[in-house]
Amino acid sequence: MRVRKAIIPAAGLGTRFLPATKAIPKEMLPIVDTPTIQIVVEEAVQAGIEEIVLINGRGKSSLEDHFDVAYELEHTLAARGKKELAEKLARISSMVRLVSVRQKHPLGLGHAVLCARDVVGDEPFAVLLGDDLYDAPRPAVGQLIDVFQAAGLGAVAVMEVPAGQEHLYGVVAGDPISPGRVRISHMVEKPAPGTAPSRLAIVGRYVLPPDIWPILAETKPGKGGEIQLTDALHGLAKSKGLIAATLDGERHDAGDRLGYLRANLAYALRRPELADGVRALCREMAERR
Numbered sequence: 001m002r003v004r005k006a007i008i009p010a011a012g013l014g015t016r017f018l019p020a021t022k023a024i025p026k027e028m029l030p031i032v033d034t035p036t037i038q039i040v041v042e043e044a045v046q047a048g049i050e051e052i053v054l055i056n057g058r059g060k061s062s063l064e065d066h067f068d069v070a071y072e073l074e075h076t077l078a079a080r081g082k083k084e085l086a087e088k089l090a091r092i093s094s095m096v097r098l099v100s101v102r103q104k105h106p107l108g109l110g111h112a113v114l115c116a117r118d119v120v121g122d123e124p125f126a127v128l129l130g131d132d133l134y135d136a137p138r139p140a141v142g143q144l145i146d147v148f149q150a151a152g153l154g155a156v157a158v159m160e161v162p163a164g165q166e167h168l169y170g171v172v173a174g175d176p177i178s179p180g181r182v183r184i185s186h187m188v189e190k191p192a193p194g195t196a197p198s199r200l201a202i203v204g205r206y207v208l209p210p211d212i213w214p215i216l217a218e219t220k221p222g223k224g225g226e227i228q229l230t231d232a233l234h235g236l237a238k239s240k241g242l243i244a245a246t247l248d249g250e251r252h253d254a255g256d257r258l259g260y261l262r263a264n265l266a267y268a269l270r271r272p273e274l275a276d277g278v279r280a281l282c283r284e285m286a287e288r289r
């Protein structure tokens with residue numbers, strides 16, 4: 001079955017980025033000159049997604065405005081001879097159909113996804129975390145859609161994390177079925193140090209069947225008092241089955257301060273007009289220490 005819709009949760013408090021996130025969501029923070037969320041939306045569009053359900057909370061107007069037509073700005077830019085820039089802005093508002101849903105209280109990622117239930121309905125869907133970036137030769141979520149379609153089962157992206165960092169993630173364990181693919185038997189959200197069942201950590205891309213909805217609706221608050229998507233996925237793994245897939249590409253956690261700086265450097269180094277300047281800057285900074 002085709003995957004046409006994607007949910008992008010962007011309603012978290014973003015406490016790690018306060019005070020920057022006091023009035024705007026962390027998903028609006030720029031990677032070089034482009035909000036993180038725009039890069040995530042572009043990935044979904046490139047993978048063939050036709051409708052995005054944006055879950056927003058505080059500061060929602062900046063998210064909605066970003067994907068709306070900015071008529072005055074476009075008109076002013078065009079009048080000043082900056083036609084290319086005006087067209088670049090116009091493309092953002094026309095690239096995909098976007099529906100926005102409010103998560104009134106940040107009760108957790110599982111709850112954020114559940115807020116989209118009525119809009120998504122009875123069909124498979126993707127979830128892309130609005131603060132997780134994948135710099136990949138093929139859109140990461142597109143790779144995951146292929147896994148979902150080949151296996152006929154929900155699929156989550158995972159990556160092997162260094163020993164000692166498992167407690168920062170949802171961690172999966174299970175039986176390898178092919179290179180880079182594991183059939184999940186067990187999942188745990190942020191395991192206490194030393195108790196993780198493996199080093200395979202869930203990173204922000206999921207493709208799920210509608211069977212997840214009733215499970216999610218029944219999921220009680222878990223780690224940190226939040227309704228955890230990982231807990232609902234554990235239920236799905238046990239009832240229908242779930243695949244963990246290692247994807248091609250480099251993942252950046254733009255919701256973490258160091259991860260955000262790293263993502264900025266990595267994306268800047270790929271821009272011909274900035275690469276040399278960034279390299280020189282890094283050398284200069286390293287020598288100064």
Ligand code: UTP
Pocket residue numbers: 009010011012013014015016017055103105106107108109111112129130131255
């Ligand atoms: P995070 O745990 O990274 O987001 O959630 P956070 O809670 O905003 O971050 P910190 O720890 O306080 O800095 C992963 C994704 O899920 C969304 C976030 O916006 C982020 O994109 N999320 C999280 C929601 O939409 N609603 C929630 O209730 C929680």
